[in-house]
Amino acid sequence: MNWLERWRQKATNWLSDTPESFTSAFHEKKQMKERLEAALDQSTKRSGRAALVLAAAVILGLGGFAVWGISPTQKQTDALRVLCVAPEYTGRYSEFKAMEKAKARFAAAWPDVELTVEYFFIDESSVQNEEKLTQLRTQIMAGDGPDVLFSTGDIFLQNPAKQMAAGVFCDLTPYMKAEEELPSLKELVLQSGQERGEQYAIPLTYWVESLNSTAERFALYGIDPGAVSDRQAYLDTMQHFLEQNPQLSWSGGNRANADYVLAQTFVSLFPELCDLQNESLPLEDAQVRQWLELCRLEYERVAAYPRDASEQTPPEDQFRLLGLQQLNAVKQGETADCLVAHNQQGGTTGIVGQWAGVLANSKNQLNGWRFIRTMLEEEVLWTGTSESDNYGWVLQGSEDFVSQQVSSTKPLETLYGGSLWLERYMDQVGQTSAVVFTMEPYETLLETFQPYFEGTASYEDCAQKAQNYWQIYRTE
Numbered sequence: 001m002n003w004l005e006r007w008r009q010k011a012t013n014w015l016s017d018t019p020e021s022f023t024s025a026f027h028e029k030k031q032m033k034e035r036l037e038a039a040l041d042q043s044t045k046r047s048g049r050a051a052l053v054l055a056a057a058v059i060l061g062l063g064g065f066a067v068w069g070i071s072p073t074q075k076q077t078d079a080l081r082v083l084c085v086a087p088e089y090t091g092r093y094s095e096f097k098a099m100e101k102a103k104a105r106f107a108a109a110w111p112d113v114e115l116t117v118e119y120f121f122i123d124e125s126s127v128q129n130e131e132k133l134t135q136l137r138t139q140i141m142a143g144d145g146p147d148v149l150f151s152t153g154d155i156f157l158q159n160p161a162k163q164m165a166a167g168v169f170c171d172l173t174p175y176m177k178a179e180e181e182l183p184s185l186k187e188l189v190l191q192s193g194q195e196r197g198e199q200y201a202i203p204l205t206y207w208v209e210s211l212n213s214t215a216e217r218f219a220l221y222g223i224d225p226g227a228v229s230d231r232q233a234y235l236d237t238m239q240h241f242l243e244q245n246p247q248l249s250w251s252g253g254n255r256a257n258a259d260y261v262l263a264q265t266f267v268s269l270f271p272e273l274c275d276l277q278n279e280s281l282p283l284e285d286a287q288v289r290q291w292l293e294l295c296r297l298e299y300e301r302v303a304a305y306p307r308d309a310s311e312q313t314p315p316e317d318q319f320r321l322l323g324l325q326q327l328n329a330v331k332q333g334e335t336a337d338c339l340v341a342h343n344q345q346g347g348t349t350g351i352v353g354q355w356a357g358v359l360a361n362s363k364n365q366l367n368g369w370r371f372i373r374t375m376l377e378e379e380v381l382w383t384g385t386s387e388s389d390n391y392g393w394v395l396q397g398s399e400d401f402v403s404q405q406v407s408s409t410k411p412l413e414t415l416y417g418g419s420l421w422l423e424r425y426m427d428q429v430g431q432t433s434a435v436v437f438t439m440e441p442y443e444t445l446l447e448t449f450q451p452y453f454e455g456t457a458s459y460e461d462c463a464q465k466a467q468n469y470w471q472i473y474r475t476e
Contacts, residue, residue, distance in 0.1 A: 012081075028429070029331070031133075034243065034352060040324055045267060045473045046274060048113065048382065054393070060141075066415065073277070075173070076335075078112060078113055078114055079113070079114040079116070079364065080113050080114065080116070080147050080148070080364050080367045080368065080371065081116050081118070081121065081145065081146040081147050081148070082099070082103075082115070082116065082117045082146060082148040082149075082150060082371060083117075083118050083136070083145070083148070083149050083150070083421070084096070084099050084117065084118065084119045084120070084150045084151070085120050085136070085149070085150070085151040085152070085153070085155065086119075086120075086121055086122070086124065086151065086152045086354075087122055087152060087155060087157040088121045088122055088123040088221065090152070090387070090388050091121035091122070091152075091456040092121055093148045093371045093387040093388075094354075094355065094383075094384050094385065094386070094387045094390075095119075095152065097148070097372040097383045097384065097386070097387070098354070098375065098380055098381070098383045098384030099119070099150065100118050100383075101116075101258045101379065101380045101383040101384075102371065102374045102375045102377075102380045103115060103117050105374050105377065105379075105380065106109055106370065106371050106374045109370075109374070110143070110367065110370060113364075113367050115371075118146070120132065120133075120136065121394050122155060122156075129202035131253065133156070133188075135156075137156075137462075140168065140359065141154040143224055143361040143390060144358050145361070146359060146362075147358060147359060147362040147363075147364045147365070147367070148356060148357070148362075148368045148371050148372065149169075149356065149357055149358075149359060149366045150159070150354070150355075150356045150375070151354070151355060151356075152353060152354055152355075152395040152440035153351070153352060153355075153437075153438065153439065154352060154437070154439065154440050158440050159228050159440065159473065159476065160201065160437050160438055161195060161276050161437070161440070162276070162379060162476065164193075164194075164195035164200040164201065164436060165195050165196070167202040167360050168200075168359065169201060169212075169358060169359060169360055170200070170357075170358050170359065170360045170362065170365050170367055170368075171198040171199060171200060172199045172200065172202065172357075172358060172372070173198055173199045173216040173252055175369035176199060176364065176369075179373060181367075181391060182373070183376060183395055183396070184395070184396035184397070185376075185394050185395065186396055187240070187392055188350075188353075188432065188433070188434070188435055189203050189206060189350065189392075189394045189432075189435050190202070190394065191435065192352055192436065192437045193355060193357070193437065194426045195351075200357055201355050201356065201357040201437075202355060202356050202357065202372050202375075202376075202394065203352045203353075203354075203355045203394055203435065204353070204354045204355055204375060204376070204384070204393070205352075205353040205354045205381065205384065205385060205390035205391075205392060205393055205394070206350035206351055206352050206353050206354060206370060206390060206392040206393075206394075206432075206435060207350070207351055207353055207389050207390050207392055207429075208340060208349065208350060208351070208428050208429050208432065209261075209264040209265055209267070209268045209340070209341055209349075209351065209424070210338040210339065210340045210425060210428065211250060211261075211336050211338060211340075212336070212337075213334075213338070213339070214329050214330065214334035214336055214337055215334065215337040216329075216334045216335065217329070217334070218337055218339065218424060220282075221241055221244070221245060221248075222240065222241075222244065223237055223241065223339065224437070225337055225338065225339040225340070225424075228340075228342065229342060229346060230244075230346045231269050231270075231287060231341075231343060231344055231346075232287065233342070234334075234339075234341050234342055235290050235291060235294065237295060238250065238294050240257060242294065242298065242301070246301075246373070247301075248301065249298060249302055249305070249314050250298065251298055251302065255302055255303075255435070257300060258298060258302045259443070259446070262295050262446060263439050263442050263443045263446060264351065264439065264442040266291070266295075266440050266442040266445070266446065267343050267349060267351055267436050267442050268340075268341035268342075268343065268348065268349040268351070269287075269291060269342075269343060270287075270288065270291070270343070270344075270442075271343050271344075271349045271434035271435075271436045272315055272343075272344060272434070273442075274436075274441040274442060274470075275286070276474045278474075279464075279474075280467055280470065280471075281445075281466060281467055281470050283463040283466060283467070284463070289459070290450070291315060292459070292461075294446075295446065295449070295453060296449075296452065296453045299450075299453045299454075300453075303461075311323075335420065335438055336420050336421035336424075337420075337421070337422060337424060337427075338424055338425055340425075341430045341433050343433060345433040345434065346433070347432060347433025347434065348428045348429070348431050348432050348433065349432065349434045349435070349436060350392050350429075350434070350435040350436070350439045351435075351436055351439065352431040352435065352436065353388065353390035353392075354384055354390060355437075356371075356375060357372075362363060376394070377393065378401060378457065380397075380432065381393055381395065382401075382402075382405050383397075385402065385407060386405070391425065391429055392429045399426050399429060399430050400436070402426065403422060403423070403426050406422055407419055407422065441470070444473075445466055445469075447468065448462055448465050448466045448469060
């Protein structure tokens with residue numbers, strides 16, 4: 001069963017399991033999951049868009065998505081429900097600890113509020129978890145969700161800009177303006193959670209994609225990370241690497257790593273590509289075509305690697321050294337280093353990690369904001385960062401604090417080579433010139449171009465399907 005068939009089957013299963021009272025709201029989710037199927041056929045684009053617009057109108061008619069919110073002066077309820085949705089592999093550590101820290105601090109500051117924190121950790125391979133996700137999404141659509149949603153990236157709400165525009169979240173701007181002791185926040189990071197100039201979500205942390213290796217290894221392959229200062233230089237560097245080293249991969253040697261690394265690098269190089277203001281995708285741009293050609297070469301390398309029973313990274317892959325491999329190289333005298341993708345402005349691109357928002361239908365929006373405000377405290381942010389790599393924070397000037405905390409608490413083996421790597425990485429975090437909330441459209445575009453990567457379709461055919469998908473995605 002290919003990826004498109006799996007999407008269709010999931011949508012069918014979700015609809016058949018949905019209670020009748022939620023059917024109208026659920027139709028939007030079904031349409032969201034079927035958008036790529038519609039995009040694969042140009043003749044269905046017009047009907048697909050019409051159905052999506054109709055579904056959105058039905059949901060807005062439910063009354064659960066009030067674009068206006070409760071003002072900070074209105075009476076609030078004395079119960080606050082917070083839902084934490086995070087990946088299984090980090091949720092039980094980073095997100096759980098951050099929530100518990102924030103919960104304790106909030107309870108101490110606001111003892112009269114009855115606070116409930118619920119957790120849902122997502123194992124994407126679990127059918128039961130997917131069913132639970134559907135239930136939670138449907139409840140939110142029907143106006144029966146939590147007061148505060150805390151999540152990681154786009155794991156729970158996809159196309160977040162559309163959710164913000166539809167009024168799923170309340171505008172936090174009045175609460176932020178009324179806050180007497182709000183710390184200084186990075187405007188660039190905040191903008192990724194804004195729509196129409198209103199703050200619907202607060203991005204708390206972000207990370208910068210980097211290829212980790214050692215200075216000696218980079219030099220062996222003719223790469224000077226310090227000289228790669230813009231997008232064209234990165235593209236040319238990776239093209240030289242692949243052409244000169246036909247047996248090597250930069251993404252890690254297996255398909256799962258390639259999908260992940262290429263999607264992150266795609267976002268990092270082209271943060272402006274999937275801006276919903278773009279009526280079409282600039283897929284004929286020379287740099288975009290060069291990048292997708294590099295993806296084709298990379299997928300060819302990954303597919304050519306011999307596999308063993310354990311599916312481990314093959315020993316031939318010497319470029320993207322990870323974890324213990326890089327630590328061992330450093331112990332043997334090599335110097336840790338990293339290569340970071342730069343965007344069109346010459347800076348780096350932050351990818352949102354943890355974020356929080358208050359649901360528009362909440363009757364406790366003021367206390368919801370107070371909980372988010374609690375999460376902006378350094379100690380709470382560090383608790384959520386300490387076992388992840390979200391070293392970029394929304395707090396202005398936080399890089400030195402994060403570096404000190406990481407250096408004093410993390411063992412050497414978790415730093416891909418120690419404090420020198422950390423210094424290089426945090427320097428790149430400080431050079432962030434764009435922040436992106438979601439990787440989902442970039443992941444889908446890579447899926448759309450798979451036939452081109454595999455040699456079964458032309459670039460032009462895949463580009464047309466990608467444009468069809470984009471028209472549905474940006475208007476759904």
